[in-house]
Amino acid sequence: MIKQSMNITEKLISDFKANEALVLSGSTDFIRETRLDAFESFKKQGMPTIHDEEWRFTDISDHIKPEYIYQFEHSKNEIELKDIFRCDVPDLNTIVITLMNGWFPTNFAPELPDGIIICSMADAINKYPELVNKHFANHQNYKENGLIALNTAFARDGIFIYIPDNVVFESPIQFINVVHSTEDLIIHQRNMIIAGKNSQVTIVVCDHSLFFNKSFVNSVTEVVAEENSKVNIYNIQNSSNNTSMFSSTNIIQKKYSSVLVNTITLHGGFIRNNTHVLMDEEFCEVNLFGLYLTDREQHVDNHTVIEHAKPNCTSNEKYKGILNEQSKCVFNGKVLVHKDAQKTNAFQSNNNILMTDEAKINSQPQLEIYADDVKCSHGATTGQLDKEALFYLRSRGINEDEARMMLMYSFAAEIINKIKIGRLRDRIDDLVSKRLRGELSRCNNCMVKCY
Amino acid sequence: MLKIRDLRVSINTKEILKGINLDVKAGEVHAIMGPNGSGKSTLASVLAGREIFEVTSGKVTYKGENLLNKTPEQRAKEGIFLGFQYPVEIPGVNMLTFMRTAVNEKRKFKGLEPLDAKTFLALIEEKKAFVEIDSRLTNRSVNEGFSGGEKKRNEIFQMALLEPDLAVLDETDSGLDIDALRVVANGVTKLKTKENATIVITHYQRLLDYIVPDFVHVLYNGKIVKSGGKELAFELEIKGYDWIKKELGE
Numbered sequence: 039m040i041k042q043s044m045n046i047t048e049k050l051i052s053d054f055k056a057n058e059a060l061v062l063s064g065s066t067d068f069i070r071e072t073r074l075d076a077f078e079s080f081k082k083q084g085m086p087t088i089h090d091e092e093w094r095f096t097d098i099s100d101h102i103k104p105e106y107i108y109q110f111e112h113s114k115n116e117i118e119l120k121d122i123f124r125c126d127v128p129d130l131n132t133i134v135i136t137l138m139n140g141w142f143p144t145n146f147a148p149e150l151p152d153g154i155i156i157c158s159m160a161d162a163i164n165k166y167p168e169l170v171n172k173h174f175a176n177h178q179n180y181k182e183n184g185l186i187a188l189n190t191a192f193a194r195d196g197i198f199i200y201i202p203d204n205v206v207f208e209s210p211i212q213f214i215n216v217v218h219s220t221e222d223l224i225i226h227q228r229n230m231i232i233a234g235k236n237s238q239v240t241i242v243v244c245d246h247s248l249f250f251n252k253s254f255v256n257s258v259t260e261v262v263a264e265e266n267s268k269v270n271i272y273n274i275q276n277s278s279n280n281t282s283m284f285s286s287t288n289i290i291q292k293k294y295s296s297v298l299v300n301t302i303t304l305h306g307g308f309i310r311n312n313t314h315v316l317m318d319e320e321f322c323e324v325n326l327f328g329l330y331l332t333d334r335e336q337h338v339d340n341h342t343v344i345e346h347a348k349p350n351c352t353s354n355e356k357y358k359g360i361l362n363e364q365s366k367c368v369f370n371g372k373v374l375v376h377k378d379a380q381k382t383n384a385f386q387s388n389n390n391i392l393m394t395d396e397a398k399i400n401s402q403p404q405l406e407i408y409a410d411d412v413k414c415s416h417g418a419t420t421g422q423l424d425k426e427a428l429f430y431l432r433s434r435g436i437n438e439d440e441a442r443m444m445l446m447y448s449f450a451a452e453i454i455n456k457i458k459i460g461r462l463r464d465r466i467d468d469l470v471s472k473r474l475r476g477e478l479s480r481c482n483n484c485m486v487k488c489y
Numbered sequence: 490m491l492k493i494r495d496l497r498v499s500i501n502t503k504e505i506l507k508g509i510n511l512d513v514k515a516g517e518v519h520a521i522m523g524p525n526g527s528g529k530s531t532l533a534s535v536l537a538g539r540e541i542f543e544v545t546s547g548k549v550t551y552k553g554e555n556l557l558n559k560t561p562e563q564r565a566k567e568g569i570f571l572g573f574q575y576p577v578e579i580p581g582v583n584m585l586t587f588m589r590t591a592v593n594e595k596r597k598f599k600g601l602e603p604l605d606a607k608t609f610l611a612l613i614e615e616k617k618a619f620v621e622i623d624s625r626l627t628n629r630s631v632n633e634g635f636s637g638g639e640k641k642r643n644e645i646f647q648m649a650l651l652e653p654d655l656a657v658l659d660e661t662d663s664g665l666d667i668d669a670l671r672v673v674a675n676g677v678t679k680l681k682t683k684e685n686a687t688i689v690i691t692h693y694q695r696l697l698d699y700i701v702p703d704f705v706h707v708l709y710n711g712k713i714v715k716s717g718g719k720e721l722a723f724e725l726e727i728k729g730y731d732w733i734k735k736e737l738g739e
Contacts, residue, residue: 430576432538432560436562
């Protein structure tokens with residue numbers, strides 16, 4: 039075996055230095071300074087390893103290699119994805135944007151009402167500095183996470199969405215992240231979603247990979263829910279076994295805002311989702327739901343942090359998983375109730391079904407409470423399919439496989455039913471059913487074989 | 490239809506059934522009575538194919554074939570129905586989806602076309618009347634949040650849809666008030682034909698006021714210790730199970 043001349047951290051540092059002028063070009067002073075600060079922070083931290091408490095069960099070292107290439111510039115030869123790839127939801131009036139390898143499409147120019155902005159992150163940095171600067175890296179968590187630091191330093195594009203005050207945008211915005219390359223890639227994508235006061239928006243994120251090159255996706259999404267806004271985010275992860283992903287969603291909520299994040303992982307080789315919610319003002323509500331269906335050697339890790347910083351906020355969190363074959367999953371849910379956050383309501387649960395003896399879940403619910411007048415609960419369960427229920431179904435003439443399928447589906451249905459848009463719910467429902475039956479879980483018109 | 494010969498069954502090496510013999514023919518109603526712990530529910534479970542029980546010896550033939558090496562679903566398709574003493578709640582599995590799957594599995598087995606949604610719903614409407622069950626229940630998850638009485642009605646509703654040749658009703662009367670009991674029992678009686686058979690397992694005689702048995706068997710300590718006509722049930726009601734114990738010299 040040839041020894042790697044450079045480890046991944048050294049390689050990324052030298053990459054950044056070699057392309058520093060390009061990376062820092064086309065941005066405001068503030069962004070430039072933040073990038074450089076994040077780069078310094080990355081140099082200090084390096085890549086997370088299993089010796090870090092937060093990464094104990096998720097070893098990324100095999101999933102991000104020095105030879106993976108980062109496209110510092112938008113690749114000019116965009117293929118016509120529409121011919122092979124369809125991810126439409128019938129009769130759902132969505133605005134669809136397909137980002138290839140983290141880059142916003144150059145030909146996207148829809149007419150948007152009411153001052154709504156949907157554009158590339160690269161454009162937004164220049165055109166809307168008053169919006170971007172206010173919120174870019176405002177979670178500051180790149181200082182504690184090498185991958186977020188790396189993203190903050192490197193990411194040149196992604197999607198930017200702004201819903202102005204008092205605008206209720208009915209059409210869901212769907213962005214499809216496609217990995218498509220003949221080379222092994224590392225992708226840094228940076229997204230920002232700002233929902234103004236009293237606004238409402240629904241975002242559907244679909245992660246896909248086309249073809250079978252290896253890739254590591256490092257995606258950071260910042261979400262700001264201003265006063266009394268409603269933000270619903272549905273994240274559908276359906277990628278090939280060769281795709282590894284770190285997806286970090288950082289949410290800041292202002293008073294009376296309501297946020298829902300529903301992450302449905304149908305397939306993917308290696309996935310780490312970090313969701314961090316900061317309830318920064320009173321009377322916020324957040325609902326975090328997740329469903330992960332894994333098999334083979336897949337690894338899905340959901341890390342969530344919900345910070346109750348102010349009084350009278352409510353958080354509901356429910357993650358459920360069905361683990362088959364040798365797949366391994368992690369759930370780590372921290373609920374942090376700060377000293378001032380009296381009258382907090384926080385509920386968290388994580389339920390898992392292990393279909394085989396080899397499947398493994400590490401579930402760690404954590405409550406840290408510094409206030410004294412709160413209502414908090416948490417719990418985790420791990421088990422097999424209910425044998426009594428299985429016998430009941432079989433005793434009515436339903437074959438064992440079908441009965442198992444029905445029980446797995448019913449377990450998953452609780453999370454699917456949290457999807458508020460009927461058409462989207464039907465579609466996800468169909469994908470989950472196919473997935474549980476072991477069929478390719480792809481939309482009817484789509485030509486892509488995701489795995 | 491059903492022949493049980495010297496059936497012995499254990500769970501965790503503890504013998505529960507200690508040599509059962511029973512013959513059930515088409516058109517007959519058999520009642521199996523007995524005190525708690527005598528093995529009544531075990532017998533029902535073994536007939537339906539519950540795998541936690543181990544058959545250590547004996548034979549069960551159903552329609553001339555060995556029943557014991559068949560899976561629960563095979564038995565159901567061939568016409569055996571178990572009415573559960575404790576019907577299982579299955580959150581998230583819709584009642585109609587469940588029944589449609591079951592009905593169509595059975596039709597497939599018989600070489601019939603599956604029912605389309607419209608025909609199936611018509612069938613549902615027809616069968617609902619048997620047990621006076623309303624849409625509020627059939628549109629929910631299987632047994633989820635049902636009262637005890639509703640669960641039992643739901644069992645008979647499923648039986649009406651599946652039209653079994655041999656129904657084994659395990660303590661279908663337990664936990665029912667008198668009105669629900671009448672509804673459930675009437676449902677069973679209406680489903681009775683010359684071609685099918687019913688085994689009613691019960692602790693009390695009162696169910697047999699509504700479902701009149703042709704034969705009554707007393708199961709005690711894993712054995713059928715007494716068999717007779719319906720008058721045996723009345724005798725038991727008056728004299729209690731102690732009478733049986735006394736007769737056995739215990």
